[in-house]
Amino acid sequence: MRLAISRRAAPQLPIPELCELARSRGLDGVELLAADLDAAAAADAAAGFIAGIEVDSGAAAGAEATVRRAAALGAPVVVRHAALGGADPGALARLYEREGAELLLLHGSTLDEAAAVVTALTGTASPALGAAWEVRPGTDDLSLAPALLLATTGMLRLIRLHGGGPELGDDQAAGTGGLVAAIAVSGFPGVIVQTPSAATRAGEWQQWLRGSARAGCGTAHEKQLAKRRTELDIRTVEPKDRMPTILGAYQALSPGQTLRVTFDHDPSCMYYTLQATEAEGSFRFERGLDGPTVWSADVTRVR
């Protein structure tokens, strides 16, 4: 399974820069929009790094120029099945097979939509065609996820996930853990594309992408600041920088001083880490707030 990001996260950035930022985030690809194809074809940075090309109609999916460019980029074209209009999946399959390209029919999170895609794919029986699933954890019925994944086994090649990135702290993201576990257990072999839940959030996403590009100094700075505090709201720190920040703040305490940490998750991992890395009896750990959205803990350096 691979993890990618949608062009919608940074619609203004030049494609090479977007690809570079995505790579610096450890991501495996970018899903582009049809309008990007001219620029993408010229961008070396994009080669082998395009997770998909989002088009909005059957006519656009059937445009020969689009199909050829997609084949050259090694990326599937993704079109909403309900937007195919009069386009015949069989004819599209023949075109994509001839050009050595791949077309994914996108469904939402209802069994009816998934069943329509499965029927279309079964009808054409073409290796050039596959399924894609667009899921919005904030509004979709995630209890259907295992059934949807089962219905599209062997066909599903891309999941477009609304949220992720800087939106993981939102209430809307609740339940994503179970969804990701269901995807993992299904053996899904394709790519998950994280995308902003609304166009208005692109600014946050671009900042998030850029944040990692200078994570080196940001982290050191954050640690330096944390050393002078006895209250630390770890929710404002990126997950990957959290434990080093907490440990830096703890180690800067004088005996008898207490550090209060506020979390957006259960702080057990902090307790077990201190227990494993600090001398026995050297700290005292007291839980404060206990979820479900905010947790806190006081850790006192005893000696």
Add this chain to the structure above:
Amino acid sequence: MSDNKPIELDVRIVPPAEKHPTIFRTFDALGSGEQFILVNDHDPFPLRYQFEATRAGQFSWEYLESGPRVWRVAIGKS
């Protein structure tokens, strides 16, 4: 569980409050001898301490990739 390809659980897209519960639920659902690959954007060493404290002797832990941007750990059930 899948037949031959190991399960890959990418917690980079799991909200902070759900990360460890999701990982432990996935682990607890494994059969003896099965494993999954945990994917994360940082070294999950605090998770390992939590495993050691709560599931001592029941798990194996093998780094398949150690950064700098992506970490992959094979976590198996004894």
